[in-house]
Amino acid sequence: MYGEHYGSLVRMAALLVGDAAVAEAVVQDSFVAMHGAWRRLRDPETALPFLYQCLVNRSRSVLRQHNVIGRNTAERAPRMPCAERGVPRLLEFTVVRALHALPPRQREALVLTYYGNLTQAQAASAMGISASAVKSHVGRAIEALRPQLRPGR
Amino acid sequence: MKTASGDRDWPGVMPPAPNDGFEESLRRALRQAADCVEANEDGLARIFRRLAGPWLVRQVSLLVTDCVDLFELTTIWLQPMSARTRAVPAAARRSVHEAFQWCTSPAWLRTAVAWLRPALAAAITAVVVMTGTVALSQTVARMELSSNRPAGLFVSAGTATGNHRQPAAGGGPGPAGKTSPPRAGGPTHQHSCAAASCSSGPFMQPTATPHGNAPPAPNPKQSHRHHQPQGHHHLTHPQQRHHRSGEARHHDRDPAGDAGY
Numbered sequence: 001m002y003g004e005h006y007g008s009l010v011r012m013a014a015l016l017v018g019d020a021a022v023a024e025a026v027v028q029d030s031f032v033a034m035h036g037a038w039r040r041l042r043d044p045e046t047a048l049p050f051l052y053q054c055l056v057n058r059s060r061s062v063l064r065q066h067n068v069i070g071r072n073t074a075e076r077a078p079r080m081p082c083a084e085r086g087v088p089r090l091l092e093f094t095v096v097r098a099l100h101a102l103p104p105r106q107r108e109a110l111v112l113t114y115y116g117n118l119t120q121a122q123a124a125s126a127m128g129i130s131a132s133a134v135k136s137h138v139g140r141a142i143e144a145l146r147p148q149l150r151p152g153r
Numbered sequence: 154m155k156t157a158s159g160d161r162d163w164p165g166v167m168p169p170a171p172n173d174g175f176e177e178s179l180r181r182a183l184r185q186a187a188d189c190v191e192a193n194e195d196g197l198a199r200i201f202r203r204l205a206g207p208w209l210v211r212q213v214s215l216l217v218t219d220c221v222d223l224f225e226l227t228t229i230w231l232q233p234m235s236a237r238t239r240a241v242p243a244a245a246r247r248s249v250h251e252a253f254q255w256c257t258s259p260a261w262l263r264t265a266v267a268w269l270r271p272a273l274a275a276a277i278t279a280v281v282v283m284t285g286t287v288a289l290s291q292t293v294a295r296m297e298l299s300s301n302r303p304a305g306l307f308v309s310a311g312t313a314t315g316n317h318r319q320p321a322a323g324g325g326p327g328p329a330g331k332t333s334p335p336r337a338g339g340p341t342h343q344h345s346c347a348a349a350s351c352s353s354g355p356f357m358q359p360t361a362t363p364h365g366n367a368p369p370a371p372n373p374k375q376s377h378r379h380h381q382p383q384g385h386h387h388l389t390h391p392q393q394r395h396h397r398s399g400e401a402r403h404h405d406r407d408p409a410g411d412a413g414y
Contacts, residue, residue, distance in 0.1 A: 002197055010196075011187035020190045027192075031200050065222065069229055093189075095182035114176070115183040146175060149182065 001047060002031065008116075009055060015111045016059040018100055026062060030054035052118070052126035056108055063104060098148045102141050105129070109137035110145075 006027065013023035033054045034047060041047055099107055105127070112123040113134070120138075124131040203211065 002200075006196055007192045010192040011190050014190040015183060015187055023190065024193060024196060028196060028200050028203070032203050035200075035204055065226065068226055093182070093186040095179070096186050099183075110179075111183070114180050115187060142176065142179070145179065149175070149179060 001051075005048065005051065006031075009051065012111060012116055013055055013059055015096065015099065015115055016056070016108065017062050018096065022062055026055060026058045029058050049122065049125055052112070052116075052122075053128070056112075056126050056128075059108075060104065095145075095149060098145050101148075102144060105133075106137045106141035106144070109134045110141040113138055 009027045009030070010020070010023050013026045014020045017023055017026065030051050034041075034050055037050065038047075041050060099110065102110070108127055109123055112118045112126055113120065116123075118126065120131045120134045124134045127134065206214070
């Protein structure tokens with residue numbers, strides 16, 4: 001499972017949190033949590049949905065913590081782990097900047113369905129909301145992103 | 154959080170059908186952005202390192218990590234409050250220091266004189282007005298007091314030779330209907346009353362009339378006509394005489410009546 005999904009989970013987490021190093025920590029935490037809850041899963045097929053759930057929940061926690069720190073402290077120098085490794089920063093992409101301008105639920109729904117290729121039911125299970133809510137979030141996110149990601153721009 | 158145990162379609166992930174070109178371009182853009190993220194190769198080693206430790210140590214390390222995060226968040230939350238708390242004593246110290254410097258500087262005197270002058274003027278005005286009010290009220294009270302005294306006795310203050318003078322300070326001028334207003338340094342008159350009958354005090358003793366050598370009581374009209382222009386205080390009007398006799402009776406009952414005043 002690690003070899004099959006670790007890379008894609010890290011990329012998905014990077015789209016959610018906007019930082020590759022934090023995304024790796026989030027994914028590793030998710031694997032550790034899955035290992036701890038392995039006996040409770042009973043069905044091995046539920047391991048991947050459990051990983052998605054852990055990924056979404058820990059991404060929310062990280063973003064919430066960063067928001068609190070950003071609200072109450074002065075402007076800090078942005079962390080650039082990708083730049084240190086010679087990788088272009090995620091926020092240099094227009095789509096990532098537009099993605100982080102969205103509300104958290106719309107961002108999660110869009111990443112899970114459009115990058116993770118999950119169905120609305122799977123995304124709903126990972127996000128802990130209904131499938132119709134996922135559909136609504138995706139529609140609003142696309143409407144919000146459409147003027148920003150127009151081919152002419 | 155809901156579990157995904159009910160979802161049986163997890164292994165076979167089906168991509169949603171694209172509606173138009175925008176969704177495809179969005180998907181491509183997301184993949185292009187995510188492909189720049191390269192996962193570290195030591196990810197599995199880190200996971201195993203975290204799982205290799207004893208369960209208690211792992212829980213304690215997780216607890217310590219959570220406590221550190223909580224402490225950091227609490228510190229961040231309380232940072233504005235602590236900054237405000239530090240700023241208040243600093244402002245108080247600064248204001249006290251500035252006040253002390255202002256008091257010790259010569260500019261204080263100029264500033265003080267600037268508002269001291271009108272304040273002094275207002276205070277002096279208030280004092281003068283209050284003094285005048287008190288003096289006027291005392292004068293009015295004394296006038297009322299003297300008006301209640303025997304008006305005929307008020308005209309004495311004569312000398313041993315029989316010269317009657319206006320009371321200078323013993324009593325104020327009586328009401329116009331009862332006694333003539335006294336005039337300082339007014340003309341004296343000579344009459345033949347005995348020296349003993351003319352009291353040296355401000356009030357005439359009521360024993361002036363029983364003298365045998367006293368001049369006969371003049372005609373009220375003549376006396377009035379004779380004395381009034383000169384401002385003398387002989388009680389020649391019948392009403393005044395009646396009042397005088399009543400006062401005389403009062404003095405007979407109370408020998409120490411003057412002392413009472």
